Amino acid sequence: MNVTTVWHGGRAFESTGPSGYPVGMDATPAYGGLGKGATPMELLLAGLAGCIGIDITMILDSFLHQIEGIRIEADGTRREEMPKGFTDIDLIFHVDGEIPDYRVWRAIQMGKEKYCAVSDSLSANINYRLILNGTEIAKPATA
Structure with missing residues (x-):
């Protein structure tokens, strides 16, 4: 299984695996993120x-x-x-x-x-x- 994770600036990333569904991630503000995705x-x-x-x-x-x-x-x-x-x-x-x-x-x-x-x-x-x-x-x- 292969998952590709791409940086979107700041602490935000988006991962996509074989299913094709993207998953957005971000850090909480305590860690410099904007909280715009799941941790x-x-x-x-x-x-x-x-x-x-x-x-x-x-x-x-x-x-x-x-x-x-x-x-x-x-x-x-x-x-x-x-x-x-x-x-x-x-x-x-x-x-x-x-x-x-x-x-x-x-x-x-x-x-x-x-x-x-x-x-x-x-x-x-x-x-x-x-x-x-x-x-x-x-x-x-x-x-």
Whole structure:
């Protein structure tokens, strides 16, 4: 896979990969940017959530008619010193619908252990939580 990133002045860049969709990035004003694009660290969390989200919808494909919505929150904790990489990331899956919790947990586990290339590429500790129909569901011992 090849992604080309082009500078647009200041701290602004635009990346385009094989999909052809451009992604604009900029630093926050604290780092000399104008805040006119997502930061690379925001995009990293978005990429992680999108990757495992795609994986769980593929794993649960035959049950998607039972799911009304999926929302994934990614909350990252960064080091205080440079480089300020993520040390811990919490992925919180908000799922609404009539689907058994064990099926969702199994899909999350499979995404984590077998399919999500983004999580596999990160050194941060990634924690997973499930909120099904507004209620937090503990991770089963086998997941």
